[in-house]
Amino acid sequence: MALKRMDNVGIVVEDLDAAVAFFLELGLTLEGRATIEGDWSGKVTGLHGQRVEIAMMQTPDGHSRLELSRFLKPATVADHRNAPVNALGYLRVMFAVDDLDETLERLYRLGATLVDEVVNYQDVYRLCYIRGPEGLLIGLAEELG
Structure with missing residues (x-):
């Protein structure tokens, strides 16, 4: 199966x-x-x-x-939201977007923060990590070309 x-x-x-x-x-x-x-x-x-x-x-x-x-x-018992990206366990959710800059501008208004910077990966993707609501780690990727 x-x-x-x-x-x-x-x-x-x-x-x-x-x-x-x-x-x-x-x-x-x-x-x-x-x-x-x-x-x-x-x-x-x-x-x-x-x-x-x-x-x-x-x-x-x-x-x-x-x-x-x-x-x-019951009440929550642990908090992994601020764990660094090399921590064991689940890391993040990655979303593909059409326009990374426009998406970031909209999400900044809701409190999102860029983890470090937007990078160009081999002219194939523009990628970044952001911290969203409650510090959740979220990846965003814009396909180039």
């Missing part, structure tokens, strides 16, 4: 509304919001008695999703 697809990447946030607004500005669409709770959900995650508010965001091509989660119960 073959792998069919990757359905989504999950990111835990404190301010779900701000995270949704940021990713809407980036160009994702909001598929829906819901509160997830009940015995079944705790059996999946191992956090019995959990209550989580989620927002499912979809990329414009319809192929990828980002699940933003705010834990109401």
